[in-house]
Amino acid sequence: MRLLVTGRDGQVAQALLALSGSDVDVVALGRPTLDLTDRASIERAIAEHRPDVVVNAAAYTAVDKAESDEAAAYAVNAEGAGHVAAAAAAAGLPVVHISTDYVFAGDKAGPYVESDPTGPQGAYGRSKLEGERLVAEANPNHAILRTAWVYGPYGANFLKTMLRLSQTRDLLRVVADQRGTPTYAPDIAEGIVAVSRALESAPGDASKRGVFHMVSEGETTWAGFAEAIFSRLAETSGKHVTVEPITTADYPTPAKRPANSRLDTTRFRQSFGHSLPEWTEGVSRCMAALAANEAP
Numbered sequence: 001m002r003l004l005v006t007g008r009d010g011q012v013a014q015a016l017l018a019l020s021g022s023d024v025d026v027v028a029l030g031r032p033t034l035d036l037t038d039r040a041s042i043e044r045a046i047a048e049h050r051p052d053v054v055v056n057a058a059a060y061t062a063v064d065k066a067e068s069d070e071a072a073a074y075a076v077n078a079e080g081a082g083h084v085a086a087a088a089a090a091a092g093l094p095v096v097h098i099s100t101d102y103v104f105a106g107d108k109a110g111p112y113v114e115s116d117p118t119g120p121q122g123a124y125g126r127s128k129l130e131g132e133r134l135v136a137e138a139n140p141n142h143a144i145l146r147t148a149w150v151y152g153p154y155g156a157n158f159l160k161t162m163l164r165l166s167q168t169r170d171l172l173r174v175v176a177d178q179r180g181t182p183t184y185a186p187d188i189a190e191g192i193v194a195v196s197r198a199l200e201s202a203p204g205d206a207s208k209r210g211v212f213h214m215v216s217e218g219e220t221t222w223a224g225f226a227e228a229i230f231s232r233l234a235e236t237s238g239k240h241v242t243v244e245p246i247t248t249a250d251y252p253t254p255a256k257r258p259a260n261s262r263l264d265t266t267r268f269r270q271s272f273g274h275s276l277p278e279w280t281e282g283v284s285r286c287m288a289a290l291a292a293n294e295a296p
């Protein structure tokens with residue numbers, strides 16, 4: 001099976017590339033070769049590489065910057081996602097599209113299921129929600145995978161921000177009133193491969209089409225995530241960092257984030273017979289990979 005992945009240097013794209021081997025052949029393309037705002041560039045890539053499934057892992061992911069740059073976020077996350085889905089449809093191919101917990105308002109008491117009403121709190125979430133709509137409209141043969149709090153050895157993420165800040169500080173203030181699930185990019189990549197195989201081998205199976213919540217098992221807060229990172233850092237390096245739990249109000253940001261980002265993964269697990277490991281396991285594996293210098 002060959003996957004054409006958009007966004008070569010992204011966290012998820014890099015994790016998919018790392019899986020490329022005999023079983024699955026991954027071609028990941030980014031700008032300038034493949035640009036989501038240029039549908040013809042996506043069509044050319046499909047014609048050249050002849051994939052079995054197209055995976056849209058490229059996105060405008062700067063949550064705060066999107067508040068003052070909403071048009072750019074829409075061009076990539078909404079219209080661009082639609083272009084990827086339309087180009088796949090034109091070639092008769094399924095599309096796997098990655099979306100986010102930030103499509104929700106975050107005011108539900110329990111974990112969100114796929115059919116819950118959306119209510120994005122910021123420009124990034126709005127652009128991603130519109131992307132979901134345009135993908136579904138352009139290509140009925142789709143799986144939209146909403147994930148959350150992505151981190152891994154490649155690219156920029158909260159875990160690497162925490163490690164960087166810890167080089168100059170012994171105390172970090174981190175919000176403790178936003179709940180969700182940190183999800184390890186290599187586990188997302190495995191999930192995408194499982195979904196891609198299912199789309200390829202079960203054409204027309206409606207139980208494997210639509211929207212799915214795909215996050216690691218368990219839940220925490222950003223402060224809890226930071227604590228887990230620093231407890232592993234202490235074990236391996238002896239360096240101690242204190243996490244001071246604070247409220248969202250204590251940490252003003254341009255974009256509002258959902259207080260409850262928890263996603264119920266039942267539909268995903270039942271439809272694909274696959275689940276992602278506990279989030280704490282991913283933290284250990286990511287720290288080990290970084291210590292082994294497996295990624296820049």
Ligand SMILES: NC(=O)C1=CN([C@@H]2O[C@H](COP(=O)(O)OP(=O)(O)OC[C@H]3O[C@@H](n4cnc5c(N)ncnc54)[C@H](OP(=O)(O)O)[C@@H]3O)[C@@H](O)[C@H]2O)C=CC1
Binds near residue numbers: 030057059060101156
């Ligand atoms: N990061 C997170 O915490 C979460 C991410 N997601 C979703 O998961 C998916 C993957 O995210 P992640 O891997 O973290 O993203 P990254 O921010 O790591 O990477 C995104 C990639 O998209 C590329 N890109 C941006 N604009 C374009 C464009 N116009 N054409 C082609 N490529 C473009 C960027 O390329 P360049 O280097 O050129 O800028 C970058 O390589 C996205 O859909 C995201 O919305 C969902 C939940 C959480």
Ligand SMILES: Cc1cn([C@H]2C[C@H](O)[C@@H](COP(=O)(O)OP(=O)(O)O[C@H]3O[C@@H](C)C(=O)[C@@H](O)[C@H]3O)O2)c(=O)[nH]c1=O
Binds near residue numbers: 101150158173
């Ligand atoms: C760096 C830092 C952040 N924070 C807070 C701010 C915010 O509420 C939370 C996370 O901050 P970040 O900016 O790293 O995370 P953010 O960019 O909001 O991450 C989101 O990215 C997009 C792409 C998604 O789709 C989401 O699932 C989510 O992962 O932690 C602190 O409290 N202290 C700190 O020192």
Ligand SMILES: [Mg+2]
Binds near residue numbers: 062064
């Ligand atoms: Mg950010």
